[in-house]
Amino acid sequence: MQNKAQRLRYSRILLRELVKTDFKLRYQGSVLGHLWSILRPLMMFGIMYLVFGYFLRWGEGIPHFAVMLLLGNVLWGFFAEATGQGMRAIVDRRDLLRKINFPKYIVVVSATMSALINLAINLGVVLVFALFDGVAFSWSALWLLPLVLQLYIFALAVAFLLSALYVKFRDIAQLWDVLMQGLFFLTPIIYPLSMIIERTETVRWATVMLMSPMAQIIQDVRYSLISREGVDTLGTLGASWYVVMVPYLIVAAVAAVAAVYFRRNSRRFAEVA
Amino acid sequence: MSAERDVAIAVKGLSKTFRLPTESASELKRVVVNFFRGVRGYKEQKVLKDISFTVEKGDFFGVVGRNGSGKSTLLKILSGIYEADKGKVEVNGSLVPFIELGVGFNPELTGRENVYLNGALLGFSVEEISAMYDDIVEFAELHEFMEQKLKNYSSGMQVRLAFSVAIRAKSDILILDEVLAVGDEAFQRKCNEYFEQIRRDRNQTVILVTHSMGSVQKYCNKAMMIRDGKIALLGAPEDVANEYSMENLNVATAGDGNGRRMAVEEFKIDLLSKNKISQNDKVKIKVSYKMAEDVRANALIVLTDVDRNVSIAGGRSKTVQCKKGEWVVQTVTFDLSQLNDSSVRVVGELWDEEGDILGYLPDGLAPRFLIRRTDYPKDRATWAVLFSRGEWE
Numbered sequence: 001m002q003n004k005a006q007r008l009r010y011s012r013i014l015l016r017e018l019v020k021t022d023f024k025l026r027y028q029g030s031v032l033g034h035l036w037s038i039l040r041p042l043m044m045f046g047i048m049y050l051v052f053g054y055f056l057r058w059g060e061g062i063p064h065f066a067v068m069l070l071l072g073n074v075l076w077g078f079f080a081e082a083t084g085q086g087m088r089a090i091v092d093r094r095d096l097l098r099k100i101n102f103p104k105y106i107v108v109v110s111a112t113m114s115a116l117i118n119l120a121i122n123l124g125v126v127l128v129f130a131l132f133d134g135v136a137f138s139w140s141a142l143w144l145l146p147l148v149l150q151l152y153i154f155a156l157a158v159a160f161l162l163s164a165l166y167v168k169f170r171d172i173a174q175l176w177d178v179l180m181q182g183l184f185f186l187t188p189i190i191y192p193l194s195m196i197i198e199r200t201e202t203v204r205w206a207t208v209m210l211m212s213p214m215a216q217i218i219q220d221v222r223y224s225l226i227s228r229e230g231v232d233t234l235g236t237l238g239a240s241w242y243v244v245m246v247p248y249l250i251v252a253a254v255a256a257v258a259a260v261y262f263r264r265n266s267r268r269f270a271e272v273a
Numbered sequence: 274m275s276a277e278r279d280v281a282i283a284v285k286g287l288s289k290t291f292r293l294p295t296e297s298a299s300e301l302k303r304v305v306v307n308f309f310r311g312v313r314g315y316k317e318q319k320v321l322k323d324i325s326f327t328v329e330k331g332d333f334f335g336v337v338g339r340n341g342s343g344k345s346t347l348l349k350i351l352s353g354i355y356e357a358d359k360g361k362v363e364v365n366g367s368l369v370p371f372i373e374l375g376v377g378f379n380p381e382l383t384g385r386e387n388v389y390l391n392g393a394l395l396g397f398s399v400e401e402i403s404a405m406y407d408d409i410v411e412f413a414e415l416h417e418f419m420e421q422k423l424k425n426y427s428s429g430m431q432v433r434l435a436f437s438v439a440i441r442a443k444s445d446i447l448i449l450d451e452v453l454a455v456g457d458e459a460f461q462r463k464c465n466e467y468f469e470q471i472r473r474d475r476n477q478t479v480i481l482v483t484h485s486m487g488s489v490q491k492y493c494n495k496a497m498m499i500r501d502g503k504i505a506l507l508g509a510p511e512d513v514a515n516e517y518s519m520e521n522l523n524v525a526t527a528g529d530g531n532g533r534r535m536a537v538e539e540f541k542i543d544l545l546s547k548n549k550i551s552q553n554d555k556v557k558i559k560v561s562y563k564m565a566e567d568v569r570a571n572a573l574i575v576l577t578d579v580d581r582n583v584s585i586a587g588g589r590s591k592t593v594q595c596k597k598g599e600w601v602v603q604t605v606t607f608d609l610s611q612l613n614d615s616s617v618r619v620v621g622e623l624w625d626e627e628g629d630i631l632g633y634l635p636d637g638l639a640p641r642f643l644i645r646r647t648d649y650p651k652d653r654a655t656w657a658v659l660f661s662r663g664e665w666e
Contacts, residue, residue: 006367010396017393021379021386028381053569099376100394171306270354271291 011103018110019117026114033113037118038125041077045070052190062192062230069132071226072189074217079155079214080180082115086159087176094273104266108163112156119148135226143224143267151217154251161258164265187215192205193232203237210234216247280365281446281478282328282351288361289321289346289502320346320519322502323360328495330366330445331475335489335496337512337517338480344482344500345450351480352448366445366478369395373450380424384415387423388438395442405520406547412463413437433460440467447471450482468492486514487580511633515549518616518643537632539563542574542621544640545604551647556607558640561630562623564595569626574605579616581642581658584660585609592626613660615644 005218027033045239048215052058059065089111090097090104097104123144130137130261166172188196197206216234234244292315320343338344351362352370360654378387378395388409391404402409413433414528423431472492472567481491489496489510496513498506498520506516545557560572575587590603609617619643621634634661646660 009398013393013396013398016399017390021390024386025379025381096394098349098354099373102394115467171302173381215334267356270349271356 001117007103011106014102014106015110018106019113022110023117029057037121040071041074041122042125044077045073045214048073048137048190053067058191058195062085062194063227064133065192065230066135067126067135067226068222068231069190069194070129071126071222072187073159074119074126075151075218075221076184076187076189076214077122078119079151080184081118082112082152082155083158083162083176083180085111085115086156087157087162087173087180090163090167090269091273092184094269096272097270104269105160105262108159108262109156112152113161115155117150123148136227140224142223147217147221147224149252150213150248153214153255154217157255157258160262161254164262164269166260167269183212183214187212188217189218192230193219194230207234207237207239207243209238210237211243211246211250213247213251213257279330280327280457281330281332281495282365283361283363284327285325285361285363287321287324287362288319288346288358289343289350289355290322290358291318291346292316292331306318320502321350324499324502324504325360326497326504326507328480330476330478332473332478332495333493334478334480335493335513336480336499337484337486337489337496337513338505339520340498342499344499346482346506347499348448348450348482355554364446368448369442369444370445370448373431373585374439378423378431378435381422381423382538384419384426384434386435388419391435391438392441395438397441407439409441411435412440414460429457429460436460436464446480448480450543459477467565486518489514489517515643515645519549537562537623538565540621540623540634542619542634542638542640544619544642548640549641550609550642550644552612552644553647554608556609556617556642557604558607558619559602559604560590560621561600561602562595563600564597564631566597567595568631569594570601570623570631571626572603573622573624575620575622576607576609577618577620578658579618581615583658585612585615585617585658586613587620589624609644611659612644614646614658615658617642617644 027036032039043188049069053069054064059069062068085106088108093107094106096102162172162176188209193206193209196209197203200206210219210233219231219233223233223236228236234247290615294315305406316331324347324550336344336347346355348370350357352365352368354370375387375391377390379390382390385406388406390404391400393399407448410419413430413436415430415434418426418430426434468479469492470533471479472494479492481488491508495503496510498513500520505520506513519614535554540562541560543559543561547557550556556576560574562570564570564573569592571592572590574590577583578585586607586609588605590605593601593603595601620639623631623633625631
């Protein structure tokens with residue numbers, strides 16, 4: 001049998017080529033092409049800012065609310081894209097799976113990679129936006145890197161789990177769509193968390209919301225990158241250390257379950273998908 | 274690594290069962306309902322039943338079998354795409370399966386991009402492909418098309434490109450499924466050369482799945498026939514090829530019934546000679562027919578080469594006066610000693626004096642026989658109709 005080094009080399013070659021292909025084919029036939037990866041979140045942001053920032057005035061008194069709105073949108077957009085495309089990766093590539101024996105995780109990773117490339121581009125746009133908005137960057141902006149890593153690990157883990165489930169139950173796609181929409185509203189993206197605290201007159205609900213890894217990541221990125229003012233995190237709310245641990249534990253738990261489930265089922269993907 | 278260094282693939286007691294969903298089992302509702310009803314939402318189909326064989330290093334190993342016999346499943350298990358339920362598969366050396374050519378080919382990418390993608394799936398890095406890119410294009414004869422999208426290629430061009438990439442694979446074991454019958458004649462000659470070379474060099478082990486008995490006899494040094502998930506025959510390629518051809522003949526003549534009636538009440542054609550003959554034998558055919566009315570009629574017998582799809586011989590009996598309900602029996606003998614190996618079907622028709630057809634024998638009832646010469650020289654050329662190799666001076 002092939003040894004480990006050879007298998008790893010094969011995986012690397014394959015991943016590179018699949019990501020390249022995905023990237024080339026993504027905006028196949030569209031006039032604006034890859035400009036869409038920037039335009040889409042910007043257009044969405046424009047509408048959201050008009051409705052929530054300008055009409056409803058939800059961000060009043062919060063510095064750089066527009067940048068935060070854009071940033072939250074971009075991070076959430078990545079998560080939605082990576083998990084959605086990751087979920088379909090195995091089934092979409094089933095022809096390949098039936099013809100050649102290769103590490104199955106490659107197709108899921110490659111599907112999330114194109115979302116990651118998009119995220120990098122979009123974060124660049126956010127940074128330019130932030131500069132124009134007069135955001136003063138400090139060294140704490142470097143927290144962006146570990147936080148994006150955490151986000152990627154979380155998205156990848158969810159993608160692995162969903163992709164394996166989707167092979168067996170196509171209903172998962174519908175379920176995940178609804179769940180994502182619900183989670184979008186349960187995550188402080190279009191409204192500041194301080195609004196929840198004001199209206200409920202307690203930090204309890206805000207704390208619970210922040211236990212979700214997506215809420216924690218988005219708030220932490222905003223906090224370290226843009227402004228400490230007007231951004232509530234588990235840290236600023238004074239949550240005890242075991243509550244602070246919850247979002248990380250969730251990520252770790254999802255990753256563990258996904259790894260075990262994916263490994264156990266991946267050997268039969270070629271037959272079932 | 275195995276202790277026996279000369280074994281490339283060892284298969285022991287291999288079994289595989291597929292679960293075929295009876296209803297759409299990928300719906301959550303079905304699964305839940307079935308679970309509570311205690312219904313298994315699938316039925317089991319045994320595809321491979323206790324298969325054991327070994328392929329030695331340097332073998333050109335042919336696998337034949339009718340559609341659905343399980344040979345593709347076997348290949349997929351060998352290449353690790355499917356998992357065996359029971360049994361052991363031991364593979365010594367690196368293995369690249371071309372279960373099909375052009376794996377990963379994408380119609381929206383150009384020929385060049387597809388070469389890199391397909392190459393990556395076969396384990397080549399970008400640098401490695403760049404180094405052999407010119408050779409690939411040269412072999413495929415597609416110079417002016419490489420920057421065009423694959424969707425603008427003809428199917429023959431696609432296969433040529435795929436084959437040209439595939440043969441670069443440097444693995445110890447190649448698994449090929451039905452790839453020989455592609456391209457035009459010139460390209461087939463190239464493929465032929467490639468296979469001949471592998472056969473001569475014997476550094477690569479090849480497992481070849483094919484329906485072409487010509488390929489089996491030409492390239493393979495060992496062959497195996499699979500029937501209903503079991504090994505029906507394992508041995509010399511000639512024997513396996515004959516057995517396979519014979520099996521296909523039997524399938525073709527299965528079923529009974531009379532000849533289709535027009536003015537004809539009954540029409541039978543019997544083979545009086547053996548159903549496998551050599552160059553020393555003659556073919557003897559008995560034609561019997563019974564008419565529904567008094568009519569003057571004759572019989573026409575045509576021998577058709579099934580594989581080459583060409584009529585090779587034929588003749589008409591003399592016209593006789595048939596009486597209603599009485600059997601007419603005629604026999605005819607053909608000398609086919611000039612022919613190469615062939616599968617032959619006997620076609621029979623009944624005609625009246627005016628040149629109108631009265632009846633014919635349905636295809637399914639036509640007897641068939643094989644010609645298998647025993648006097649082939651080593652450098653045989655079995656693709657031609659005639660055995661003659663010309664008078665050389």
